[in-house]
Every structure is written in C-alpha cells, then in structure tokens.
Amino acid sequence: MARNICKRILQTVLILFAVALLIFIMLRIIPGNAIVTMMGEHANPEAIERMTAELGLDKPFYVQFWKYISGVFSGDLGTSYSLNRPVSELIATAFPNTLRLAVCAALVAWLLGIVCGIIAAVKKNSILDHSFMGLSLLGVSVPVFMVAMVLQYLLAYKWKLFPISSGSAGWIGYVLPAIALGWNSAGSIARLTRSTLLEVMQEDYIDTARAKGLRQVAVIVFHGLRNAVLPVITMMAVQLSSLLSGAVICETIFSVNGIGRLAVQAIEGRDIPLLQGTILFSTALVILGNLVADCLYSVLDPRIRKEV
Amino acid sequence: MEKATLQVKNLSTSFFTERGEIKAVNDVSFTVPRRSIVGIVGESGCGKSMTARSIMGLVKYPGRIVAGSIDLEGKELTALSPRDMSVVRGEEISMIFQEPMTSLNPVMKVGHQVREAVLLHRKVSRKEAKNKVLRIFEEVGISEPEKRYNSYPHELSGGLRQRVMIAMAMVCRPKLLIADEPTTALDVTVEAQILELMKKLRDEVDTSIILISHNLGVIAEVCDYVHVMYAGRIVESGETFELFDNPRHPYTKGLMSAVNSLALRQPSLETIPGTVPNLLDVKEGCSFAPRCRHCNQRCITETPALSELSAGHNVRCHLVREV
Amino acid sequence: MEPIKTREEKELRDNSFRAVCRRLFRENKPAAFSAILICLMILAAILAPVITPYSYEEIIDPLNRLAAPSLQHPLGTDEIGRDVLTRLLYGARISLLVGIVPTLISMAAGAALGILAGYMGGKVDTVIMRLADVMLAFPSMLLAMVIMYTLGDGIINIFLALALVNWASVARIVRAETLKLRETEYVEAARSIGVGSLKIMCRHILPNCLPSLIVLFTLNIPSAILSESSLSFLGLGIQKPMASWGLMVNTGRQYLYTNPWLSLAPSLAIMVVVLAFNFLGDGLRDILDPHLKKQ
Numbered sequence: 001m002a003r004n005i006c007k008r009i010l011q012t013v014l015i016l017f018a019v020a021l022l023i024f025i026m027l028r029i030i031p032g033n034a035i036v037t038m039m040g041e042h043a044n045p046e047a048i049e050r051m052t053a054e055l056g057l058d059k060p061f062y063v064q065f066w067k068y069i070s071g072v073f074s075g076d077l078g079t080s081y082s083l084n085r086p087v088s089e090l091i092a093t094a095f096p097n098t099l100r101l102a103v104c105a106a107l108v109a110w111l112l113g114i115v116c117g118i119i120a121a122v123k124k125n126s127i128l129d130h131s132f133m134g135l136s137l138l139g140v141s142v143p144v145f146m147v148a149m150v151l152q153y154l155l156a157y158k159w160k161l162f163p164i165s166s167g168s169a170g171w172i173g174y175v176l177p178a179i180a181l182g183w184n185s186a187g188s189i190a191r192l193t194r195s196t197l198l199e200v201m202q203e204d205y206i207d208t209a210r211a212k213g214l215r216q217v218a219v220i221v222f223h224g225l226r227n228a229v230l231p232v233i234t235m236m237a238v239q240l241s242s243l244l245s246g247a248v249i250c251e252t253i254f255s256v257n258g259i260g261r262l263a264v265q266a267i268e269g270r271d272i273p274l275l276q277g278t279i280l281f282s283t284a285l286v287i288l289g290n291l292v293a294d295c296l297y298s299v300l301d302p303r304i305r306k307e308v
Numbered sequence: 309m310e311k312a313t314l315q316v317k318n319l320s321t322s323f324f325t326e327r328g329e330i331k332a333v334n335d336v337s338f339t340v341p342r343r344s345i346v347g348i349v350g351e352s353g354c355g356k357s358m359t360a361r362s363i364m365g366l367v368k369y370p371g372r373i374v375a376g377s378i379d380l381e382g383k384e385l386t387a388l389s390p391r392d393m394s395v396v397r398g399e400e401i402s403m404i405f406q407e408p409m410t411s412l413n414p415v416m417k418v419g420h421q422v423r424e425a426v427l428l429h430r431k432v433s434r435k436e437a438k439n440k441v442l443r444i445f446e447e448v449g450i451s452e453p454e455k456r457y458n459s460y461p462h463e464l465s466g467g468l469r470q471r472v473m474i475a476m477a478m479v480c481r482p483k484l485l486i487a488d489e490p491t492t493a494l495d496v497t498v499e500a501q502i503l504e505l506m507k508k509l510r511d512e513v514d515t516s517i518i519l520i521s522h523n524l525g526v527i528a529e530v531c532d533y534v535h536v537m538y539a540g541r542i543v544e545s546g547e548t549f550e551l552f553d554n555p556r557h558p559y560t561k562g563l564m565s566a567v568n569s570l571a572l573r574q575p576s577l578e579t580i581p582g583t584v585p586n587l588l589d590v591k592e593g594c595s596f597a598p599r600c601r602h603c604n605q606r607c608i609t610e611t612p613a614l615s616e617l618s619a620g621h622n623v624r625c626h627l628v629r630e631v
Numbered sequence: 632m633e634p635i636k637t638r639e640e641k642e643l644r645d646n647s648f649r650a651v652c653r654r655l656f657r658e659n660k661p662a663a664f665s666a667i668l669i670c671l672m673i674l675a676a677i678l679a680p681v682i683t684p685y686s687y688e689e690i691i692d693p694l695n696r697l698a699a700p701s702l703q704h705p706l707g708t709d710e711i712g713r714d715v716l717t718r719l720l721y722g723a724r725i726s727l728l729v730g731i732v733p734t735l736i737s738m739a740a741g742a743a744l745g746i747l748a749g750y751m752g753g754k755v756d757t758v759i760m761r762l763a764d765v766m767l768a769f770p771s772m773l774l775a776m777v778i779m780y781t782l783g784d785g786i787i788n789i790f791l792a793l794a795l796v797n798w799a800s801v802a803r804i805v806r807a808e809t810l811k812l813r814e815t816e817y818v819e820a821a822r823s824i825g826v827g828s829l830k831i832m833c834r835h836i837l838p839n840c841l842p843s844l845i846v847l848f849t850l851n852i853p854s855a856i857l858s859e860s861s862l863s864f865l866g867l868g869i870q871k872p873m874a875s876w877g878l879m880v881n882t883g884r885q886y887l888y889t890n891p892w893l894s895l896a897p898s899l900a901i902m903v904v905v906l907a908f909n910f911l912g913d914g915l916r917d918i919l920d921p922h923l924k925k926q
Binding site for chain 2: 204215
Binding site for chain 3: 015018019022023026027137138140141142143144145146149150152153157241242244245246248249252260263264267268275278279282283286287290
C-alpha cells in the first residue's frame with residue numbers, strides 16, 4: 001500500500017505542475033495588459049518598458065515559468081502588482097478566514113445533509129421524507145448569492161440577529177456565510193445519503209443481520225450506514241471544489257477577507273501574480289483534499305485496500 | 309413421541325400490491341420433528357423461501373402473514389412483537405441464505421460479524437465471545453480459525469463464506485436452522501462438504517434443520533422428510549425414500565422424471581408443459597390442473613385437500629388413488 | 632432474455648420520445664410540469680419583444696426610478712427607470728442561452744473525448760484522462776474567472792469558458808459508460824467482422840450512451856446557468872448593456888436594503904429555472920438511466 005501512496009503523491013505533484021503551467025499560459029497570453037493597467041493608460045511608454053523589464057516579463061516564456069516554479073518551492077509566489085506585498089503573505093493572511101468559513105460550511109452541510117438523508121431514508125415516503133427531499137432540491141437549485149443576500153437582508157439587516165459584514169465580527173460573523181455556503185452542499189449530501197442508504201438496505205447482508213436477531217435501529221447504524229457512507233465520502237471530496245467556488249461569492253457578499261475575495265480583487269486589478277497565487281493555492285487545496293478523501297476511503301473499504 | 313421442534317399450521321402469507329393480493333404462501337402446514345432434516349422442494353416462486361421468511365418473521369412490506377400458527381416448541385411465533393421476535397431470531401431459530409457472496413457485510417471482518425451474533429444473545433465479554441466464535445469455526449470445519457476471524461468476506465472462497473454463515477447461524481445453538489438454498493451458489497465438491505456438515509449438525513448438536521432447495525439431488529442426500537411445494541401450497545409430503553420411490557402427485561412425478569431423464573441420458577428430456585401460475589389470481593381448483601395430464605372437471609372446480617396415502621405420505625390430489 | 636410479458640414491462644424498455652413523454656406525464660408530475668414550464672419560459676424569452684409592454688431600452692420615467700411593484704410595473708423599475716419585468720424577460724434570453732449553448736458544447740466535446748478515451752484505451756485514454764483530471768482540479772468558479780480574464784468579455788467567450796469548465800466531468804462519466812459498453816457482445820461481434828473503430832464508436836457506443844447524455848444534459852444546464860449568474864454577479868460575465876439575470880442581481884445589490892425586489896426578482900427567476908431543470912433531469916433519469924444516480 002505504501003507504494004501506491006507514493007504513486008498517488010507523484011501523480012498529485014505532476015497534476016499540480018500541469019495546473020501551474022496552465023494558469024501561467026492562460027495569464028500570459030496577453031502580457032501587455034497587466035502593466036498598462038497597473039500604470040495607467042497614459043503612462044509613458046518608456047516607463048512601461050522599464051517596468052516590464054524590471055518584472056522580468058520580457059524574458060522568454062520558459063525562463064519566466066522556471067523562475068516562478070522555483071519560487072513556489074521556496075514559498076515565494078511573487079509580489080502582487082496592485083497591493084505591493086508578497087503574494088504568499090497575502091494568501092497566508094487570507095487563508096485562515098476562508099478555512100474558518102469552509103469548515104463551518106462543511107460542518108453545516110455534512111451534518112445537516114447526512115442526518116436529513118438518514119431520516120428521509122428511514123421514513124421513506126412520509127411527509128418528513130418529502131419535505132426533506134424538497135428542501136434538498138431547493139438547496140441544490142438556489143444560487144449561492146441568492147441565499148447569501150436573502151440571509152443578509154433578513155437576518156442581518158432587518159432582524160439584526162447577525163452582523164452584516166463578517167470582517168471583524170469573530171465567529172458569529174461566520175454563521176450566515178457558512179449557512180449560505182453549506183446550504184447547497186447539504187442538499188446534495190442529503191439526496192445521496194438517502195438514495196445510498198435505501199439501496200444498501202436492500203442488500204442481502206441486511207437480511208443476515210436481521211436474521212441474527214439485530215434490531216432495526218442497530219441494523220441501520222452498524223450495517224447500513226457503514227456501507228452507505230462510502231459514496232458520500234466521495235461526494236464530500238468533490239464538494240471541496242464547489243465549496244471554494246461558492247466561497248468566492250460568499251466572501252464578496254459578507255466581506256470576509258478570504259482567498260475568494262482576494263482572487264476577485266486580483267482579477268479586477270489585473271494582478272497576475274496574485275491571481276496566479278490564489279488559484280494555484282486553491283487548486284492545491286482541492287487536490288490535497290481529494291488525496292485525503294481517497295486515503296480515507298481506502299481505510300474504510302477493505303475491498304479497495306487490496307486494490308490500492 | 310417427542311414434541312416436535314416446529315409446528316406450522318395453516319400458514320398463509322400474502323403480498324398486498326397495487327395489482328392485488330399475491331398469495332405467496334397458501335394454507336401451508338407441516339411439522340419439523342426433533343433431530344431431523346426436513347426438506348422443502350419446488351420451483352422458483354413456489355413459496356418455499358417465503359415460508360421460511362414467514363417463520364423467521366422476516367417478511368418485508370408489502371407482505372405479511374395473514375393467517376396460521378407457527379409453534380416453536382410451545383412458543384407461538386405469530387403472537388410475538390417485533391422486539392420479542394428479534395430475540396428469538398439468531399438464538400432459537402436461525403437462517404442461512406443462498407448467496408454467501410452477498411450475505412456478509414463486505415466492510416466488516418467475518419469474525420466480528422459472527423461475534424455480533426454471540427454478543428446479541430449472551431451476556432459475555434468480547435473476549436469470551438471471540439473464543440466462542442473460534443470454537444464454532446473449528447466445529448464447522450474452518451481451518452486456521454484465528455486467521456479467518458480477521459478476514460474480510462471478499463478474501464474468502466464461496467465454500468468458506470457459507471461455512472461462516474453456518475457458524476453465525478449455529479453459534480447460539482438454535483433449536484431450528486433454516487437453510488435456504490445453501491449450496492445453490494457453490495461448486496459440487498464444496499456442496500458435498502456443506503451437506504455433510506449439515507448431517508453432522510443434526511446428529512451431534514441436536515438442531516433440527518429445514519432445508520429448502522430446488523435441487524432434488526441435494527434433498528435426497530440429506531433430508532429425512534420432504535415436502536413438495538407448488539404455487540404456494542404443499543402438494544405432496546413424505547419420508548424421503550418413500551417419496552422418491554413412489555411419487556404420487558403429478559407434479560412430483562414430473563419433477564422426478566425430468567431429473568431422471570437427464571441422469572439416464574434418455575433420447576428426449578421429459579418436461580412439464582406449461583408455466584407456473586400467476587399467484588395474483590388464485591382461483592378455486594387444483595393449482596396444477598392446467599398442466600396436468602390427468603386433469604378432469606373436478607380438478608378445475610374443487611381445490612383438493614391433503615389426503616393421507618400411507619403413513620406419513622400425504623398427497624394433494626383428487627385422483628391420487630386412481631393414478 | 633425473458634419474454635416481455637406485460638404492457639408495463641414493454642414500456643420500461645421503450646426509450647422512444649413518445650414513450651418517455653408518456654411515462655413522464657403519468658409517473659412524475661413535477662417533472663412533467665417542469666418540462667412544460669421550461670417550454671413556456673423558452674417561448675416567453677423568444678417572444679420577449681412581442682409580449683412585453685415596454686421595449687427593451689425604453690426609459691419610461693426617469694423620475695420614476697426604483698419604483699416599488701405596482702400595476703403599471705409589476706416588478707417595479709430599476710435604477711434608471713426601466714421596467715424590471717421587461718428586463719427580466721429579455722434577460723431570460725441571455726440566461727437561458729448561456730445555460731443551453733455551453734452545455735451543448737461541453738456535452739459534445741466531453742462525449743467525444745470520453746468515448747475516444749474509453750474505447751481506444753492506452754495512451755489516448757491516459758492523455759485525455761490526465762487532462763480531465765487537471766481541469767477537474769480547479770474550483771469551477773476560479774477556472775471560469777481565469778478563462779474570462781484570458782479571453783476577455785463577450786458572450787462567445789462566456790460560452791467557451793463555461794464549456795471548458797464542464798467538459799471534464801462529462802468525459803469521465805461517458806468514459807465509464809464506454810468501458811462497460813466496449814465489453815458487450817454486439818461490440819465484440821462488430822469488431823470480429825472487421826467493423827472499423829470509428830464506426831463502432833459512432834454506430835454502437837454513442838447511441839447507447841444517449842440516454843445518459845440526455846439526462847446529463849438536463850442536469851448540467853442548471854449548473855451552467857448558476858455559473859453564469861455567479862460570474863455576472865461578480866462583474867466578470869455578461870456586461871452592460873446586455874442583461875442577464877446574474878447581472879441584474881449584481882446591479883440590484885447596491886439597493887438591497889431599500890429596494891430588495893431588484894435583486895430578488897431575477898434571483899427567483901434563476902431559482903425557478905434551475906429547479907425546473909433539476910426536476911426534469913431527475914424524472915428523466917428515473918426513466919432512462921437509474922444507474923446514473925451513483926455518479
């Protein structure tokens with residue numbers, strides 16, 4: 001198994017490399033723009049040239065890329081054009097906020113989702129089932145910004161239960177954005193949990209468990225859930241990516257100083273190093289998360305352990 | 309005579325679906341004496357599995373037992389609440405299923421699964437429970453019990469898995485073991501071993517067994533007494549030798565000759581014409597009538613009752629004395 | 632195969648358009664209702680110039696800016712006096728278009744690459760799947776943002792951006808189906824009589840993937856609509872003077888506390904469309920391809 005883990009790690013590194021390359025290519029197709037934006041359109045052409053040379057943007061592509069990659073390994077992701085600080089520093093300040101937001105959202109999503117899914121499966125076709133599944137469908141269909149704005153309007157502005165902007169509000173400031181962000185994921189998780197549990201309960205080993213004399217609740221918990229949780233874990237890993245996507249919106253609406261907001265700022269400011277850094281970082285997070293999920297899956301499913 | 313282990317009287321189980329009532333088990337009565345292996349044989353869909361599940365109390369919605377009594381050494385099972393029934397299951401009656409491949413939880417060690425059965429019904433420590441499991445593994449012929457204890461189902465062969473299932477069913481020394489097609493999914497050589505194991509259990513452990521199969525060879529090999537089921541009813545019962553020597557019901561005769569023609573390599577295979585009737589639409593009259601060579605007017609209009617031909621040999625047919 | 636005994640069993644295997652519609656309307660009322668709703672919405676969007684009381688750019692009443700909903704303006708007016716309902720209907724054109732076109736592109740590209748990867752195997756498979764892995768590693772919003780940045784504004788670029796973001800997951804699913812189909816007997820039979828690979832892929836594999844593709848199409852449209860509206864919300868998607876619902880939400884955001892309906896109306900519109908497509912997709916999946924649930 002250790003061999004396979006090494007293999008996976010190598011694959012991961014390669015993918016990260018490809019990702020960095022892709023970002024690099026995409027952002028440099030139009031080199032001139034960045035400097036012009038930064039210096040203003042009426043800046044002196046010579047000044048622009050000087051700036052370009054200073055930033056090394058006139059060097060051939062592979063040189064630039066190599067410089068960047070070697071920088072990444074030593075933790076240097078370049079300097080932000082618009083904010084004039086090292087990108088790594090900016091990311092380091094912003095990341096904990098996004099992490100807090102994502103963790104809260106994930107907790108909301110997974111706990112709520114799994115619990116609702118289990119109840120819906122156990123009480124199949126009851127009112128509870130239909131309402132939970134209806135809510136889940138709603139969760140999956142409502143745009144993140146809508147939930148965020150409705151929450152902000154109602155709970156923060158009108159009823160003043162929570163702060164409107166989360167910047168300096170401490171943990172309570174993360175409640176609303178976490179709900180907005182987690183709402184969507186909760187819906188998918190609930191639906192998947194329900195359908196997987198229903199399928200698992202049709203399996204033969206459930207009959208065996210009941211034939212042993214195990215009571216219904218114990219059958220569901222010890223045999224049903226143990227097997228049903230596996231696809232749900234896969235989905236959780238997939239959702240890491242969408243959580244980060246949704247974070248971009250939530251952070252903007254609730255003024256959370258996280259990576260998403262940083263990325264938006266980078267685009268608006270035509271700030272290539274910052275944009276590169278934030279996207280590389282986010283993608284690395286997603287890939288890492290998937291790796292962890294895969295390891296977790298192989299721990300929980302002994303059949304995979306052998307193959308892995 | 310000793311009190312029988314199980315007495316089933318007039319058991320009826322139906323499924324209430326959108327399309328109507330499906331009479332899966334229709335007025336079935338039989339007895340399982342102590343220290344015997346009773347066989348139930350019939351085609352797929354004849355109600356034998358449903359009978360087993362009814363006894364175990366494992367009939368799934370939309371099915372339920374509509375009538376009859378199931379007496380396990382004095383205890384009336386149909387009167388038990390689901391909670392009490394779950395106490396009986398695994399301890400006084402257990403069941404093993406056809407597909408050992410899928411009947412074990414794939415993510416749990418097999419030892420733990422068997423241990424679960426022990427811990428459910430006995431107040432012992434985990435360690436003691438594990439010892440019980442190891443002992444039963446030896447009894448059922450699982451080599452290297454300690455190693456197998458920690459194995460997962462997908463690491464074991466079909467025969468081993470079935471032995472684990474038998475171990476799980478026997479670990480609490482039930483009075484009755486129901487084996488639903490236990491060897492159908494196994495190779496012939498493994499099948500022989502499992503059948504030997506069953507005979508050993510009957511002799512040494514004092515557990516009665518109900519063996520359900522569509523395979524006449526298996527039935528002939530181990531059973532003391534056989535019931536033939538068709539379309540939810542028992543159509544013939546008798547001691548094994550008597551039944552195989554002298555089948556009286558046209559369906560039983562058809563079954564036997566079909567197997568014989570295969571074994572004796574006759575020029576053409578004997579078959580029973582027609583198909584199994586729809587259990588949705590159970591009319592009066594013998595259910596086998598549409599396929600029976602000797603069927604007459606009475607057979608179509610009047611449902612025959614089980615009549616005793618000779619000691620222990622019952623047949624459900626109007627024409628039993630004539631044909 | 633057992634003989635098909637009842638009429639119901641026959642219907643279960645009939646995948647023709649008529650049969651599917653019939654089953655949908657009989658078994659899954661919400662899905663059928665959604666289908667009708669979607670058709671109506673598309674119709675309304677196409678006929679927008681005809682059915683709206685006001686024209687697109689018409690600034691009715693510069694003095695009547697930010698009016699609350701009234702009889703004259705059922706959804707109020709926006710910040711420069713335009714009727715919101717009119718803008719909503721015209722916005723429907725863009726939003727629906729941006730839902731359907733990129734999804735079509737990503738379906739086509741994803742299916743083609745997925746079948747190619749699954750059927751040809753070997754190096755082709757590895758290259759395509761690694762590419763898909765890289766694409767899938769990006770959080771979709773960030774990837775779309777970068778692509779928009781690279782390509783610049785414009786509706787064609789949005790089509791491309793959204794298509795690029797979605798093709799990889801389609802390719803993965805189609806590849807899995809292809810792997811299964813490749814082992815079927817009729818494909819083996821075709822191969823054994825010398826039918827060329829391309830022909831097999833087009834004649835045998837693709838038609839059998841079609842039910843899953845249809846379901847996937849219906850279920851991916853909502854995510855395209857949501858992505859576009861999120862992008863426009865951030866100011867990176869549709870730009871003025873074109874209107875999309877996402878853009879309307881963004882511009883309305885400034886007035887969230889005073890005139891919440893400016894953002895609420897387009898948000899609700901998005902929600903209704905997405906819900907409708909989700910219902911329809913679920914219903915179609917139950918009929919055409921229950922196995923897709925696992926993915």
